[in-house]
Amino acid sequence: MITAERLTKRYGDKTAVDAIDFTVRPGAVTGFLGPNGAGKSTTMRMVMGLDHPSGGRVTVNGRAYRDLPAPLHEVGALLEAKAIHGGRTAYNHLLWLAKTNGIPRRRVDEVIGMVGLDAVARKRSGGFSLGMGQRLGIAAALLGDPGVLLFDEPVNGLDPEGIRWIRNLIRSLAAEGRTVFVSSHLMSEMALTADHLLVIGRGAILADTDMSDFIARNSAAHVRVRSPQGGVLAEALRERGWAIRRDDDGALLVDGATSEQVGDVAGSRGLYLHELSVVNASLEEAFMRLTADSVEYHARTDQPVPAGV
Amino acid sequence: MTTPTTLSPPAAAPAPRADVGRPRLTFGRLLDAEWTKIRTVRSTVWTLASLFVLSVGLTALICWGVAGELADDTAGEPVGAFVTWGLMFGQIAALVLGILVASAEYSSGMIRTTLAAAPRRWPVLAAKTTVLTAVLLVLGAITSTVAILAGNFFLDREGIGFSLTDPDVLRTMVGGGLYLAVLGVFGLALGLLMRHTAGAVTVGIALIFIVGNLVGLIPGATGEWLTKLMPGNAGTTLATVESFNPDLLGPWTGFGVFAGETALLLLVAGWLFSRRDA
Numbered sequence: 001m002i003t004a005e006r007l008t009k010r011y012g013d014k015t016a017v018d019a020i021d022f023t024v025r026p027g028a029v030t031g032f033l034g035p036n037g038a039g040k041s042t043t044m045r046m047v048m049g050l051d052h053p054s055g056g057r058v059t060v061n062g063r064a065y066r067d068l069p070a071p072l073h074e075v076g077a078l079l080e081a082k083a084i085h086g087g088r089t090a091y092n093h094l095l096w097l098a099k100t101n102g103i104p105r106r107r108v109d110e111v112i113g114m115v116g117l118d119a120v121a122r123k124r125s126g127g128f129s130l131g132m133g134q135r136l137g138i139a140a141a142l143l144g145d146p147g148v149l150l151f152d153e154p155v156n157g158l159d160p161e162g163i164r165w166i167r168n169l170i171r172s173l174a175a176e177g178r179t180v181f182v183s184s185h186l187m188s189e190m191a192l193t194a195d196h197l198l199v200i201g202r203g204a205i206l207a208d209t210d211m212s213d214f215i216a217r218n219s220a221a222h223v224r225v226r227s228p229q230g231g232v233l234a235e236a237l238r239e240r241g242w243a244i245r246r247d248d249d250g251a252l253l254v255d256g257a258t259s260e261q262v263g264d265v266a267g268s269r270g271l272y273l274h275e276l277s278v279v280n281a282s283l284e285e286a287f288m289r290l291t292a293d294s295v296e297y298h299a300r301t302d303q304p305v306p307a308g309v
Numbered sequence: 310m311t312t313p314t315t316l317s318p319p320a321a322a323p324a325p326r327a328d329v330g331r332p333r334l335t336f337g338r339l340l341d342a343e344w345t346k347i348r349t350v351r352s353t354v355w356t357l358a359s360l361f362v363l364s365v366g367l368t369a370l371i372c373w374g375v376a377g378e379l380a381d382d383t384a385g386e387p388v389g390a391f392v393t394w395g396l397m398f399g400q401i402a403a404l405v406l407g408i409l410v411a412s413a414e415y416s417s418g419m420i421r422t423t424l425a426a427a428p429r430r431w432p433v434l435a436a437k438t439t440v441l442t443a444v445l446l447v448l449g450a451i452t453s454t455v456a457i458l459a460g461n462f463f464l465d466r467e468g469i470g471f472s473l474t475d476p477d478v479l480r481t482m483v484g485g486g487l488y489l490a491v492l493g494v495f496g497l498a499l500g501l502l503m504r505h506t507a508g509a510v511t512v513g514i515a516l517i518f519i520v521g522n523l524v525g526l527i528p529g530a531t532g533e534w535l536t537k538l539m540p541g542n543a544g545t546t547l548a549t550v551e552s553f554n555p556d557l558l559g560p561w562t563g564f565g566v567f568a569g570e571t572a573l574l575l576l577v578a579g580w581l582f583s584r585r586d587a
Binding site: 045066072075083086099101 | 331332333335338339341342343345346349350351352413414417418419422424425426427428429584586587
């Protein structure tokens with residue numbers, strides 16, 4: 001369980017994280033979604049006690065990170081691929097780390113096996129590929145068998161096989177009852193792994209919602225229809241109680257209707273149609289809308305937005 | 310490389326657990342971890358090897374070269390300054406090792422792993438300092454002892470060798486270890502302050518080995534005292550049987566000054582370390 005209360009980080013007069021509140025619960029994957037520079041990494045570093053908050057507080061299992069009696073037994077983190085001295089072997093990296101928290105040596109071998117680095121464990125990590133480095137970072141995170149895990153952009157730069165592996169790993173860790181907090185700037189990635197979604201933009205929480213709610217609200221399809229008699233058609237559609245928006249090229253976007261219904265309305269009035277199609281809104285677009293400049297975001301009230309904004 | 314797609318189940322249930330009976334962070338564990346760190350990178354081996362080889366080799370070389378002249382007393386040089394002559398060069402390795410202990414954590418980004426495992430920063434710094442001090446104390450004492458033995462071998466052949474039970478010789482054998490240990494800690498503090506290897510090495514070498522000689526050019530008592538008090542000058546007399554510069558502070562007084570300066574720098578570095586974001 002991670003709890004942030006009015007958590008704030010300022011660098012000079014720039015506010016990177018602006019008094020955010022959130023809770024990351026056990027037994028689920030909480031996605032931390034936001035564009036680059038939104039404050040995701042800064043927030044995660046504050047959770048880990050690496051960066052000092054300018055205001056507010058954040059606790060892990062009810063305690064500030066620095067007050068944890070043996071942090072690796074409670075929290076595991078993959079903060080960035082490169083938090084490893086390249087001159088040291090993977091085994092020795094995990095060994096010194098294990099020693100800080102009194103973790104037995106056999107656990108080092110165990111986690112090396114879990115992430116599939118057995119063959120290269122005695123090689124210096126400087127020669128590791130990005131994917132191998134990521135696996136080593138994950139081995140380090142799992143070392144203390146912690147109940148809380150943080151992954152900062154875990155799939156960045158990985159090949160498809162590595163991405164699938166990490167996804168499965170993250171899902172299985174949450175299924176075991178652990179608290180899993182994963183950041184990403186990719187909506188599509190979050191849609192596949194997260195149960196809960198925290199959207200952050202410009203240091204503020206823009207959405208705190210269940211992934212399924214977010215999908216239901218934002219993946220609703222609409223019908224796109226283009227007619228030379230657009231004005232008449234729009235009037236006819238409005239009479240049926242459907243919300244109409246105009247696209248840039250003059251086409252009508254109809255929410256809440258099927259293409260059959262729209263076509264029937266046009267037919268019954270004898271109107272010509274030049275185009276009739278169903279458009280599936282993408283989650284990526286919904287996310288882009290959310291995290292676009294907040295002024296622009298508030299101005300566009302016609303867009304579906306998730307609860308909790 | 311094998312790539313399992315699922316994990317073996319964890320050894321224990323991940324539900325919230327009581328702290329009772331579970332490992333805690335202790336200073337002993339931090340020492341063990343820092344010892345593991347320092348012995349598992351090749352840079353340690355290389356710096357310590359060059360410390361030994363430069364110190365002993367150059368001492369032997371100069372003593373072999375000048376023993377004859379010294380015996381004829383035509384040079385008018387202090388004989389005791391030659392038996393640890395190579396340490397002037399070897400000591401750079403001790404400084405660099407100290408710097409690397411701190412700066413390598415920053416250049417690699419590993420400092421975040423370190424502080425995630427041990428979030429309280431003063432104990433981390435204390436563990437690093439202790440391990441570094443112990444390593445350099447032992448290796449420094451061995452190095453200066455072997456250097457003295459090697460240099461003295463050539464001086465002995467010309468009949469101007471020292472008795473190995475001479476108090477100043479014994480003091481230098483131990484003093485070499487003490488001086489190099491404190492010099493390493495000086496480097497550690499510098500590396501932690503600057504968080505950048507090349508920068509810290511440049512500043513360290515300039516401060517200890519160049520500025521220390523240049524301040525003597527300042528005329529009058531100011532220059533004289535600055536020369537006495539510069540960290541390298543103050544500390545080095547403990548690690549020589551007899552100094553080239555008779556105006557420097559006595560061995561133990563000088564070492565006290567050097568240790569004090571280093572402690573101050575370490576405190577400043579530690580204070581910043583505890584406040585800065587990692």
